[in-house]
Amino acid sequence: MRVLAEAADARHITIRAIAAAAGVTPPAIYMYFPDRAGLLRALVQRGFRMFDDFLEEAAAGASDPHDALRRRSHAYIAFADAHPGEYRVVFSAAGLGPEELKVPVGEEHPGHPSFESLVAAVAPCMPSHAEALPTAVQLWSFLHGLADLRLTKPELPWPAADGLIDATLTGLGLWNDAT
Secondary structure (H helix, E strand, O other): OHHHHHHOEHHHOOHHHHHHHHOOOHHHHOOOOOOHHHHHHHHHHHHHHHHHHHHHHHHOOOOOHHHHHHHHHHHHHHHHHHOHHHHHHHHHOEOOOHHHHOOOOOOOOOOHHHHHHHHHHHHHHOOOOOOHHHHHHHHHHHHHHHHHHHHHOOOOOOOOHHHHHHHHHHHOOOOOOOO
16 A cells, blocks of 8 residues: 555556565465456555545444534545545545456446445435535535645645535535534
């Protein structure tokens, strides 16, 4: 995971580099993974599981769907801050699309369940007639943009993330202090 996070582009990662970082020979990698794409797919799956678990834990005990979504949104940024390497692997590293990961036809990208969880968290916060997908995409775009920019441009004078998140949730009609 560290090698992949540092490279920022999976297309430059070799089995030899990963084996060296793990302290094993390249053939040892093939005992566990059929090929390079299988290894990368496993790393992305692991990263998304960590991310999903982090968000689920944050939402546990929420008082209502709005509170759960707010907690998940704050946890999104907290995950990127606490696990920058893993965040980059699952959301920002180039070369980790379905083609590079050799996702079998008919299967979803390892990140698809995370996106579906976001849409599912947004849905109960929407008016009954509204479709959650566009709003979920807006929220995700904001959260990812904020997380990624904070990681790649730490020298900028970023305002507190909490206020930005709450203002965005309020602007999207997903949260207010009375909710």
